[in-house]
Amino acid sequence: MIGRSAEMDKLYRILSKVAQSTHPVLILGESGTGKELVAQTIHASGPNPEKPFLPVDCGSLVPTLIESELFGHLKGAFTGANRSKDGLLVSAESGTVFLDEIGELTLDLQSKLLRALQEKEVRPVGANHRVPIRARILAATNRDLAAMVETGTFRKDLF
Numbered sequence: 651m652i653g654r655s656a657e658m659d660k661l662y663r664i665l666s667k668v669a670q671s672t673h674p675v676l677i678l679g680e681s682g683t684g685k686e687l688v689a690q691t692i693h694a695s696g697p698n699p700e701k702p703f704l705p706v707d708c709g710s711l712v713p714t715l716i717e718s719e720l721f722g723h724l725k726g727a728f729t730g731a732n733r734s735k736d737g738l739l740v741s742a743e744s745g746t747v748f749l750d751e752i753g754e755l756t757l758d759l760q761s762k763l764l765r766a767l768q769e770k771e772v773r774p775v776g777a778n779h780r781v782p783i784r785a786r787i788l789a790a791t792n793r794d795l796a797a798m799v800e801t802g803t804f805r806k807d808l809f
Contacts, residue, residue: 651691661688667760669695674767676752676809685790686750691747692788701745704738704785709751713759718775720747721762727776739772742785753804754774755792760805767808 677685722737771780798804
């Protein structure tokens with residue numbers, strides 16, 4: 651990121667503080683404002699910049715595919731699952747998973763994501779066991795999540 655102004659200096663200070671935290675971060679902004687660049691900057695300035703930065707576009711994938719991508723699946727869990735696969739939350743291994751357009755997730759997936767964040771573990775699709783995760787979660791959206799909470803289309807506890 652480049653730029654010199656009072657607002658950019660404020661952003662740089664916020665990013666340097668956030669980068670050292672392991673807490674999930676929500677990045678809000680209109681389309682085209684550089685939310686993914688902010689997420690990459692947080693990752694690169696954090697304690698594990700050599701670990702993976704794994705972006706997921708929640709708006710472009712169908713819910714069943716997002717669930718498998720994030721949480722993984724076992725061989726035979728669904729048609730076409732001809733091998734087991736770790737989800738991004740597991741394979742990030744202390745890196746960062748960037749959930750772009752998190753406001754597009756269904757309520758069911760929001761619930762599963764909230765559980766993963768709280769418990770620091772996931773249950774792959776088709777599995778009876780849980781797998782620990784150490785990924786940092788960064789999320790972004792251009793949607794008004796507060797309004798979505800009011801209408802019941804986004805979970806208040808995840809927000």
